[in-house]
Amino acid sequence: MTELDTSEKVKLSSTSSPSPSPSSSLPPAWLQNDLVTLFKPDPEPKIAIKQLQLFANQLVHAGFKFKIRLNKPGSLLIFVRASDRLVIDASYQAQVKDWLHGIRTTLPDPPVVKGKLDANLPIAERLRLVHAKLTGALKDQGLGITPARGDWEHVESIFALHDPEFDKAWLKRWSTKWTLDEAELDIIRDSFGEKVGFYFAFLQHYFQWLAIPSILGIISFFFFSPFSIWFAVASCVWSAVFVESWKRKQVDLAVRWRVLGSSALPVERPEFKPAGEIRDAVTGQTVDYYPSWKRVVKQFAAIPIAIVAGALLVALQAFVFVIEIFLAEIYDGPLKQYLVFLPTALLAGLVPTFTAFYNILITRMTEWENHAAKHTFETSITQKLFVLNFLTSYIGLFLSAYVYLPFGHLIAPNLDLITAVAVRLIGERANTTTTASQFTINRFRLRQQYVYFTATAQVINFFVETILPYLKRRLFKEAQKKLQSNHVVIHDVPADNPDEVKFLNRVRAEAEFPDYDVAEDYREMVVQFGYLTMFSAVWPLSYVFSFANNWVELRGDALKISLDERRPIPEKAESIGPWLNNLAFLTWLGSITSASVVVMYAHAGSGDGENNDATGSSLVNVNSWLLLLGVLFSEHVFLVVRYLVRQVFDAFDSTVQQADRKQEYENRAAVIATASNKFNQAEPHEQDDEEDEEEVVRLGKAEVDYGIELLKRTAKANRTEAESSGQASADVKKEL
Structure with missing residues (x-):
């Protein structure tokens, strides 16, 4: 690679001297850069200078302009901006690829014809193109920079800066709107890319559809008996219709945003290790290759590990569940008022630890599978995480509904054994435990748990996700002011240009922000959907609380992205990815759990009347064959309803897709007309004629x-x- 000339080398070397002084000031406006690189070179000055020169050479010869400022001693902020010509070429190449793969219907005009950068190019598309140029593979004409990996470990991260004016206007608009229209979704897509745009579109669609079961839930709670079969049926039908409606909605959005079929152009993972090269059967190009059968074998080999990890998690939660039952309903000895919090403490300590271990395990397992494309890697790891989220979120309700309430009466005959164990562990003071004749089953338990998960936990989550970061920001600012008033001046470190101080302080603060992970927000909504579709018959008002929560969640996520996390690097997407399959699975499972809960507890009452407690007898007095018949009938009815709903949606054509087909036809007709005109206008050969x-x-x-x-x-x-x-x-x- 050709290096910078001597003068450039001198300038770059001087920035690593004890008193770095960039040649020109940086205007205090983020629009003067596309991306910011957080650069942490080696502590050894000579190595650090070489690393910086190498990075600068890459940028210069690719057509990037950059400015360097000090972040803090030992790290630099490199503000990178692409030239218009670079963006024009990258945009043209991306559009040609889209055209070749059928994503767009018209062949783009070459840059020579266009002559200048498209003024309507969304900022998200510009950031995506620039980021792809920096981090893309060398064979794809990228620079191959992989932050914090391999030869680029000193490039800690590459991130985009927030636009304070846009964020302020965005939050102000949303605070005064009840619902979001298509124009707002287009603004999100143009600012943060399709991947984030699809999340907000899904959340808005989900929020609107929750209005129907919320009304039905209020009616059922006040006018129908507990565990109403009619409300359970309505909930199952609603969930099936909602999932099918979202399938149609996301296709309409993909057509509207011109990304339908974009998954055919996957982004290659830099960690991918090809086994060789083959010629693509369609394009004829030489591409990296890894045998699919090897990846499938690795995926099957990971199944036993996942099963063991899941079994351990279930065993852990079951153990804590038993301790909770014992302390809350059997034990009556000393320190009970404190010991009742032990299960919560165990869950708070053990489950996150196990989850962190499981995350490390599945990440390594998925990396071992050696996925070539980024979206297939994300799909694989998402499905593994979904299993973990399913177990941690729902296992408590399953234990209460299908173990404690039906078989809790079996605890009484074994109470002497439990008491003996308590005496052995605690001493004679534990003799005050409940006797077998006094033990009763808490019929409120299932509803109490469900109310906590669908109401209380969502309030707590909003506080942790939105309010707590705000308080942390305020405290951090106050602490920073005190530190600045008492800090020791290091004379070797140059002071910021007065015109840049405010801007650089904001950049340094954003450099410390965590990366925004849209998968975490999807996980939260999918888990909530699971609670509703599987157990809403337990407490119909759960839909009302979820409806209110999601209105706040829309604004809270916007606030989180704007103020608490880094601006997401835009990515293309044509759907919500594997989360749609997870929704469909929960909908199917909900048809089984709703039926079983209704059959088991519809005649047992709500726990509000007489015989609220059961002593030595089961709360479930239903024939097992009747239960099985009810579950099978419910599942088959659900499958029929889902099939009919799909047929209805297919029968009504989408206006968005109609408009797209019309545009495609007109484009093709225009091509034919142009060809016909050229043919008619062609001058005949006189001699031949x-x-x-x-x-x-x-x-x-x-x-x-x-x-x-x-x-x-x-x-x-x-x-x-x-x-x-x-x-x-x-x-x-x-x-x-």
Whole structure:
């Protein structure tokens, strides 16, 4: 690679001297850069200088402009901006790729024809193109910079800066709107990319659809009996219709945003290790290759590990569940008022620890699978995380609904054993535990748990996700002011330009922000959907609380992105990815759990009347065959309803897709018209035309002569035949 000239080397080397002084000031406006690189070189000055020169050479020869400022001792902020020509070329190449793969219907005009950067190019598209240029593979004409990996470990991160004016206007608009229209979704897409745009579109769609079951939930809670079969049926039908409606909605959005089929252009992972190269059967290009059968074998090999990890998690939660039952409903000894919090403490300490270990395990397992594309890697790891989230979120309700309430009466006969264990562990003071005749099953338990998960936990989550970061920001600012008032001035570190102080302070603060992870927000909504579709018959008002929570969640997520986390690097997407399959799975499972809960507890009451407690007898007095029949009937009805809903949606064509097909037809018609005009306007070759005309005349004359000869011969033959016929008639008459 060609290096910078000597003068450039001197300038770059001087920035690593004890008193770095960039050659020109940076205006205090983020629009003067596309991306910011957090650069943490080696502590050894000579190595640090070489690393910086290498990075600068890459930027310069790729057409990037950059400015360097100090972040803090030991790290630099490199503000990178792409030239218009670089963005024009990258945009054109991306559009040509889209056209080749059928994502767009018109071939883009070459940059030479266009001449200048498209003024309507969304900022998200510009940031995506620039980021792809920096981090893309060398074979794809990228620079191959992989932050914090390999040869680029000193490039800690590459991130985009927030636009304070946009964020302020965004939050102000949303605080005064009840719902979001298509224009707002387009603004999000143009600012943060399709991947984030699809999340907000899904959340808005989900929020609007929750209005129907919220109304039904209020009616059911006040006017129907507990565990209403009618509300359970309505909930199952609603969930099926909602999932199918979102399928249609996301296709409409993909068409509207011109990304339908974009998954055919995957972003290659820099960690991918090809086994060789092959020629693509479609494009004919040489591409990296890794045998699919090897990846499948690795995925199957990971299943036993996932099963063992899941079993351990279930065992852990079951153990804590038993301790909770014992302390809350059996134990009556000393320190009970404090010991009742032990299960919560165990869950708070053990489950996150296990979850962190499981996350590390599945990340390594998924990396071992060696996915070539980023979206397939994310799909694989998302599905593994979904299993973990399913177990941690719902196992408590499953234990209460299908273990404690149906079989809790079996605790009483074994109470002496439990008491003996308590005495052995605690001492004789534990003899105050409940006797077998006093033990009762808490019929409120399932509803109490469900109310906590669908109401209380969502309030707590909002506080942790939105309010707590705000308080932390305020405290951090106050602490920073005190530190600045008492800090020791290091004379070797240059002071910021007064015109840049405010801007640089904001950049340094954003450099410390965590990366925004849209998968975490999807996880939260999918878990909530699971609570509603599987157990809403327990407490119909859960839909009302979720409806209110999601209105706040829309604004809270916007606030989180704007103030608490880094601006997401825009990515293309044509759907919500594997989360749609997770929603469909929960919808199917909800048809089973809702039916089983209704059959088991509809006649047991809500726990509000007489016989609220059960002593030595089960709360579930339902024949197992009746339970199985109810579950199978519910599942099959659900499958039929889902099939009918799909047929109904397919019967009504989407206006968005109609408009897209119309545009595609008009584009193709325009191509045909252009080709026809060119053909009609083409000048004929005179000599060829003269020869053609003479040939036509000659052949025509010959054919006419031949036709005349045929007519003459036919006329003569007709006369001869007539004469012969007349003579024959005369002979016949004469004989007669």
